[in-house]
Amino acid sequence: MLDAFIDRIRAAHADRTPLIIQGGGSKRFYGNAGEGEVLDTRALSGVVDYQPKELVLTALAGTPLVEIEALLAENRQMLAYEPPYFGGAATLGGSIAAGLSGPRRPYAGAARDFVLGVRMIDGTSQPLRFGGQVIKNVAGYDVSRLMAGALGTLGLLTEVSLKVLPKPAAEATLQFEFDEAGAILEMNRWAGQPLPLSATAWHAGLLTVRLSGAGSAVHAAQTRLGGEPLHDAGAFWQRLRDQTTPFFDKRPLWRLALKPTAPPLDLGGIEWIEWGGAVRWLASSLPATTLRETARAAGGHATLFRGNAPADGVFAPLSPALLRLHHALKQRFDPRGIFNHGRLYPGL
CATH class of the missing domain: 3.40.1020 (Biosynthetic Threonine Deaminase; domain 3)
Structure with a gap:
């Protein structure tokens, strides 16, 4: 299954063809307007591993959140960051890429706080893995959590491992x-x-x-x-x-x-x-x-x-130092800028 995605990304990299990464499309409105062909992630669906006693779940990025939450509910567990659906068929990868959290966020943590590890494909078609499936698994910079809120600009998420929590009594x-x-x-x-x-x-x-x-x-x-x-x-x-x-x-x-x-x-x-x-x-x-x-x-x-984006984009403009950091990360993960070009900030 991954081979088809790798081949598609490899061709886009070679031709400098922009791609719009999209799962259920529930957050199409969020961020700046994208450009390019849609790369649909919904074929990457299914729970890979779930250990209720360890409070850890791993699923493919295109797995609908409704399926994940139904499975967790069987064990009285939950995604504590309460990812929004926005009335659509929200997916796990989309919830992490958007980095949006619901009402419980200030008291339980943000989406990025529950990410233990990810598998992804970068803009050169290289499969990568960061983090793991245990709560203490990172020494140094935690790249897996960098994907939370990146809006797909750094790569295609293919698998996500999350910490889950028991539902309150x-x-x-x-x-x-x-x-x-x-x-x-x-x-x-x-x-x-x-x-x-x-x-x-x-x-x-x-x-x-x-x-x-x-x-x-x-x-x-x-x-x-x-x-x-x-x-x-x-x-x-x-x-x-x-x-x-x-x-x-x-609006x-x-x-x-x-x-x-x-x-x-x-x-x-x-x-x-x-x-x-x-x-x-x-x-x-x-x-x-x-x-x-x-x-x-x-x-x-x-x-x-x-609403309609202002000329400088929907997000607050970055300071020069932060903008340089964003450009450096984009260059490392997606050197030809094929993924969700401009979705996060103009020019990225």
Whole structure:
């Protein structure tokens, strides 16, 4: 199976033919527009190895996330970074390449934190392997985690090994009425206390908090915090994870990653806050320069998540030093720039 991919990449390298790496296509909207022929990864499907007692799963990159999560559920385990589906047939490779994580991310870890190893094919058609299938397997620079968030610009992922976690014994979701400033204050105050937080979100005056862990810990925290229980909590967090609520239909939609303690930005748009205040989703038509400068002043950066890309791309421009590093990595893994050209940054 891999031979067909190697031959296709070898020919593209020789002819300098650009390729767009794509699995289920659920994240086509994310990043800058690509160019070239689609290299469909869905033929690379199936679980290679799963050791529930070791909390390790290895699967081919085109394996649908729904199949992986169904298998894990049989053993009351989960992908703790809660990868978003965005309503599509999301695949394991796509979730790692995009590097996007769901509501549990600040409390359990990001997608890259769970990557133990990868197999891939670089831009010269060379099969490569980094990391392994055990939790402590890396000495030196961890190249496997470099693939998380690279949007396929460094190579075609063919196999991924991940650490998985047990599902919590109990969960409860509570809601509180707060204005934006009050919600940010409370989320940060609770984050500094021994509470089993696993997700937080604020929108339109309503703060929603998820508690996960041992039954006694969840019950004690619920009694301590008060609030109103949310009975369709699973559906609420899934809608937020996959951005299927009406708020996320708005364009342009910006994702501002900030210090959690940053005060309200008062930019005038409609907002949804996640991750204890660290992510501010903003529906706004303000100029990209205004939003990026505001985010920088608040200790973070701004990404155009959905909408027409500005001239300098959807991601915040890199400093000269970081840009040189990106060019060096691209040159090492994909010297002729055939993979997802320009998807991450213009010219890469």
